[in-house]
Amino acid sequence: MTSSEKEKGNPLLRFMELDGKLHLRITTGNREFIYAKVLREPSNSKDKWITFMLMLLESWQTKNYFAYTVELKLRNGEVYGSVSFELPTPKVKYTKENGVIAIDTNASPIHLAIAEVSKTGELLSYQTISLHHLLGLSQNSKDHHEWPLAHQIADLAIQKNKAIAIENLKKLRKGMRGDGKAELRKRLHQWNAKKFLQKLKRVAMLKGVEVVEVNPAYTSAIGMLKYAPQLNIDKDIAGAYVIGRRALGFKEDMPENYEKLLKDKAYLEFALKRYEEREKELRELIEKETNEYKRNALRSELRNAEYARKLLAHLIQSLQSEPSSCEGANGRNPEQGRSNLVSFVAWQVLRVALLFPIFGKVLPRDLSPLKPVLVEGVWDRVRSRLVPLEAGGTVPTRDF
Template sequence: KTMMIPGRRQGKYSNCLFKYQLEEGVLIYRCSSENREIRLKVRFHANAKKLERAVKLPHNTPGKAVAYLLEDHKKYFIIKAVVEMEDRELMENKQDGVIGIDINVDHIAVSETDRCGNCVLLKTVPMPLRGKKKNQRKHQIRQTVKEVVLECVRSHKPLVMEALDFEKKKSDMRYGNQRHNQMLSEFATKQIQEAIERRCWKEGYGVIQVNPAYTSQIGREKYSRKMGCTVHLAASFVIARRGMGYQN
């Protein structure tokens, strides 16, 4: 149902099988077995200018390669262009504090620390995914992540999150009960992490990953009652402090 055609930096059109004609808005597939070209009228929406920039770059230049992902939806095709990310310096200075997050099934808990590791902000960003369709979940994840990363932009501080173990989550889904499996599936943890990394990169902020061990337990026992907040908010504070090098 899907096929990825890798990009390449060599050549004029950034791809070995597809030629993207910018002026005409046509993607041409070169079918060598039949010795003919198939012309596809396309319009790229998000980040179209980055695609155009890549295609226009000189031969064998970093950022030149463009891959195309084709998705067969029976009645129609969706074509996605995948461009190389530019090399850029990300803000990763923890001297003035960080933004810590704890990802949960229906929300992301956010905390901010100052240069001494003290809490200066606690915030819950809703992320209602339960019962939504695939595209609706993707949209909701993007909106939630956008609001979270705005805290990095506002405070000019990098983001700290847990280093998530996706193999363990797969194992949990394999042996857990049906309701728990559905929750994990709708949770879409990997999608959320990738969305966070993309958004942070776009805004110019680094993502620092820390050991996830016992963050909720420490938050519950040491900070939740003391700070008058939920366990998830306390866990985000533990994650933030861990990212700054404190032993909680």
């Protein structure tokens, strides 16, 4: 049976929302109904059910209803249904030729980092959107909140006359275990970034907004080491900025002072010593810890420290592996999507050499102490003290 575009739908079969969940209302008599809970879940990012759900939600909000056909069948005492509808194919109007709205998903704390990037690669504006209110909700309730959020971001792209840039869904990091950290593991289990980005892609398609997917490799590392201290922004905003620049075809060069640091044997030996000391501390903590979850977190940190130490030891031994910079910060990448493996490795080595040795932690929130290193090359102050710098200062916020 087919719903009407002029009315709210077919009086016999109609999809409705009850208590934040999708139901099919079935008429059994004169204004008598039964409500069947819909259990359908998208099978993949191209599943047309995502588009149907989007169109359904939008029709409820705008009162602009569309036609669909529902067919029900009874099998072994269970009711199965199929839905047919006309799939819209709007023309793409908002493209990356005018820049992008770049999205980075983050779990600690759980939020979206959004950066507006001009077509010439400059950061124009930024904001963050907390997703903490989604934790603990059922999947249907999450869908109820995520669809409007996807609309909000697509409308922002339309307002700014730009495309949307996201991480490639096939290469999106999973990290479901949370590296032994119970709270992080819980958040990752309760919110699926990939499902939200699938919704965003579908909303953007229906609104004529181009979506550019990029390889997410080392976008966070480049953002936190290069742009967070340089522009005095949060590391997650900086990661979104790198996603946006990569979507526009820009490559990231290694700043000159960072290149010099990776050739400074004395500094690298200082960094190596920091990791050796940390390994010893972690082994002692593991021996004393009785909580298995905390032991797992410590073991994960120990593996990372061992990897960092080996990486630095190899670099010190050879000092022949030059960091490979690209054409320049504003150089175009002639082959969009083709990653430079050597460059990525250089950023990983730089992350290992800088963050823990200087801050005493792997993921500091405030990266402003890196600015003197980045701009002036003053890592000798750190090396001479053989103790980490104290992170201070605040990061200002700026909204769209």
